[in-house]
Amino acid sequence: EAVFGEYGKSEMRYARDLLQAVPDHSLTVFDKGFLSADLLLQLQQAGTERHWLIPAKANSKWERLDPHPTDYRVRMKVSPQAREHNPTLPAYW
Secondary structure, eight states: OOOOOOTTSOHHHHHHHHGGGSOSSEEEEOOGGGOOHHHHHHHHHTSSSEEEEOOOOTTOOOEEOSOOSSSOOEEOBOOHHHHHHOTTSOSBO
16 A cells, blocks of 8 residues: 655655555564554554554664563653643543
8 A cells, every 4th residue: 555645744644544455463673763662552542453563763762671681661651742732532542
């Protein structure tokens, strides 16, 4: 799938148009510019076993959920700005 649009518009806007095309039982790899609770939770919740992977930003803050030293899951707080924009977002993701 691909989406094209006007130059100068946010890529995040175009990424949202592709969410429905992501198959179940898949892994989607994102660039760090797409670190958005709203976008990534939509991807994850709109299907079955839809996973995503994204590089961490230097200023990212998270809580480790697993004890392994190099490979672990994390929990992040959803920003107040994101929750204001979409009140259905959870406090953490």
